Amino acid sequence: MTPPPAESVAALIRPAPVARDSQVNRDLLRVMDGVSLGYFAVLALALGFMFAAGGVWIYQVYRGLGIAGYAHPIFWGAYIVTFVFWVGIAHAGTLISAILYLFRAKWRNAINRSAEAMTVFAVLTAAQFLGIHVGRIWKSYFILPYPNQRALWVNFKSPLLWDTFAITTYATISIIFFYVGLIPDLAIARDRSTGWRRALYTVLSLGWQGTARQWKSHNRTVLHLSGLATPLVLSVHSVVSWDFAMSIVPGWHATIFAPYFVAGAIFSGFAMVLTMMIPVRRIYGLEHIITDYHFENMSRFLLLTSLIVGYAYGAEYFMAWYSGVEAEQSSFWLRAFGPYWISTWVMISCNAIFPQILWFKKARTHVPTLFVLSVLINIGMWFERYVIIIGGLSREYDPAVWGVYTPSWPELIIVAGSFGFFCQFFLMFLKVFPVVAIAEVKEIEIHARAHGGGH
Amino acid sequence: MPQLLGVFTEPAHIAAAARRLRDRGFTDLETFSPAPFAEVDDALLPKPSGVRGWTLAGGLAGVVTGYAMTIWMANNWQIMLGGKPFSSIPPYTIIAFELTILFGGVMTLVGLLVVGRLPSFRAHKAYSARFSAEDFGLVVRCRERDVAEIDGLMREHHATEVSLVEA
Numbered sequence: 001m002t003p004p005p006a007e008s009v010a011a012l013i014r015p016a017p018v019a020r021d022s023q024v025n026r027d028l029l030r031v032m033d034g035v036s037l038g039y040f041a042v043l044a045l046a047l048g049f050m051f052a053a054g055g056v057w058i059y060q061v062y063r064g065l066g067i068a069g070y071a072h073p074i075f076w077g078a079y080i081v082t083f084v085f086w087v088g089i090a091h092a093g094t095l096i097s098a099i100l101y102l103f104r105a106k107w108r109n110a111i112n113r114s115a116e117a118m119t120v121f122a123v124l125t126a127a128q129f130l131g132i133h134v135g136r137i138w139k140s141y142f143i144l145p146y147p148n149q150r151a152l153w154v155n156f157k158s159p160l161l162w163d164t165f166a167i168t169t170y171a172t173i174s175i176i177f178f179y180v181g182l183i184p185d186l187a188i189a190r191d192r193s194t195g196w197r198r199a200l201y202t203v204l205s206l207g208w209q210g211t212a213r214q215w216k217s218h219n220r221t222v223l224h225l226s227g228l229a230t231p232l233v234l235s236v237h238s239v240v241s242w243d244f245a246m247s248i249v250p251g252w253h254a255t256i257f258a259p260y261f262v263a264g265a266i267f268s269g270f271a272m273v274l275t276m277m278i279p280v281r282r283i284y285g286l287e288h289i290i291t292d293y294h295f296e297n298m299s300r301f302l303l304l305t306s307l308i309v310g311y312a313y314g315a316e317y318f319m320a321w322y323s324g325v326e327a328e329q330s331s332f333w334l335r336a337f338g339p340y341w342i343s344t345w346v347m348i349s350c351n352a353i354f355p356q357i358l359w360f361k362k363a364r365t366h367v368p369t370l371f372v373l374s375v376l377i378n379i380g381m382w383f384e385r386y387v388i389i390i391g392g393l394s395r396e397y398d399p400a401v402w403g404v405y406t407p408s409w410p411e412l413i414i415v416a417g418s419f420g421f422f423c424q425f426f427l428m429f430l431k432v433f434p435v436v437a438i439a440e441v442k443e444i445e446i447h448a449r450a451h452g453g454g455h
Numbered sequence: 456m457p458q459l460l461g462v463f464t465e466p467a468h469i470a471a472a473a474r475r476l477r478d479r480g481f482t483d484l485e486t487f488s489p490a491p492f493a494e495v496d497d498a499l500l501p502k503p504s505g506v507r508g509w510t511l512a513g514g515l516a517g518v519v520t521g522y523a524m525t526i527w528m529a530n531n532w533q534i535m536l537g538g539k540p541f542s543s544i545p546p547y548t549i550i551a552f553e554l555t556i557l558f559g560g561v562m563t564l565v566g567l568l569v570v571g572r573l574p575s576f577r578a579h580k581a582y583s584a585r586f587s588a589e590d591f592g593l594v595v596r597c598r599e600r601d602v603a604e605i606d607g608l609m610r611e612h613h614a615t616e617v618s619l620v621e622a
Binding site for chain 2: 022025153155161165169172183184187191210214216218220225229239439442446447
């Protein structure tokens, strides 16, 4: 046996110098450190809204759905509007994570984690409204196909059943996607934390060490989940739109609904990501990770989807006129000039007109403008669903089914509470999980360094 | 048997070192990367990941379950709805589609756990927090007499440091 050369052995036993932590780790894990008074104040506000809504909901369970503003012929009100709104918000995360991943759009790395988190929270928020809307919450399991003594099965020809399967699948897949992406980052956090955090991250990171086998199966998993989630994200809002389009209600019965809803969902989802990430970037000083370039790219998406949504508004009016169906024409006339005219014009202005300023680079790169616009778009997209759902139901074919709906105070509190529900999840997420996909940002940095380029 | 740990700063270097070691017949290798780099993983495991099979199995199970469940349930207790056939394929395709994605996604996660051998709570002796910072690690288990050769080979491939892993 040949002994190793002496100088080499000496080098081997010399203790390795302690490597300094990477800048990316420090910058991104810092977000989780400490909580300020402002954070507590916002969290308390969110929780306040959430608990107020919870209280009102318990009251509604006790009194019955009569306390909602439902009145003949309108039995789908603010709850369904808000359900569709939150399902729509949930679309940006998967779009950014899955579709942009498949297109190898590297700019997604800075925002995909927070967008995925928003997807999960928005689906959870939306799911609450199914329970709230059915009223008799203790019977909501009737929607599931379970064996029962009456040998009755659910009606799989109903769009509501499709929706159950679509939303359940979407919630499950988005949680899996979110979690799988988190595993390497949880290991980063595990290696740099103590106490309960270390215990939590140790369990959640599953003992991740970044070995070849782990990365190889992880990459393949992310690729497959992206491949599965891409058709899924397009199907979910299509199925939600079929809840309406499969009926014969004027204003709902349109073949354009699926692409129209999907574009609207991506539109509102991107707006929500901007609404949440602009303050987060500012507060935690992440300007070098989430740059104006990322916001500009997102605003391009907003502009594109705004044009699609605007086209759909136009197409709906054209088809109503061109079809010659009187009920359809009257429904659309009343949409713009009837009892819900304010909602309609809010929708058109916020979704189709205001976003046109994004044609100008100055607007796309001016963060305050983007923030205000994103909030306006969120408002506009809530009103879009309001206009479609309430506007459609309030004027069907027969004067016996004409009516006007006004949301009641319990509905408004529960709708406001849903924003609290969503925000408290997001605020806790900021403090528990890495807000940016650290490993993916690092991938780009190491790659850039190896090839002598800058980030 | 001794284990040597080489530390690298660039993925191309560690990948080249790993390939070279494999060519020299050292097959008991392990790498630690802070981020996904296909060249590093492929140097150790050239074959495509087995997660593929799990996704396929899940997807197929989903599509079969979707159609079988809807058709069987509709015929188990027949209720005529709108004059439509009991086994209406177009609406059931939506259920089958959603279950394809659902089962495929869940089985992909299972595949990650099985193929990636997770969870594994016994930490590798050579692993340290630097490999979740920016360094790459290459661990070789070898005979005593090969230590010098491997040490030289790693340094030749720009290893910033090489050390023995304590047993």
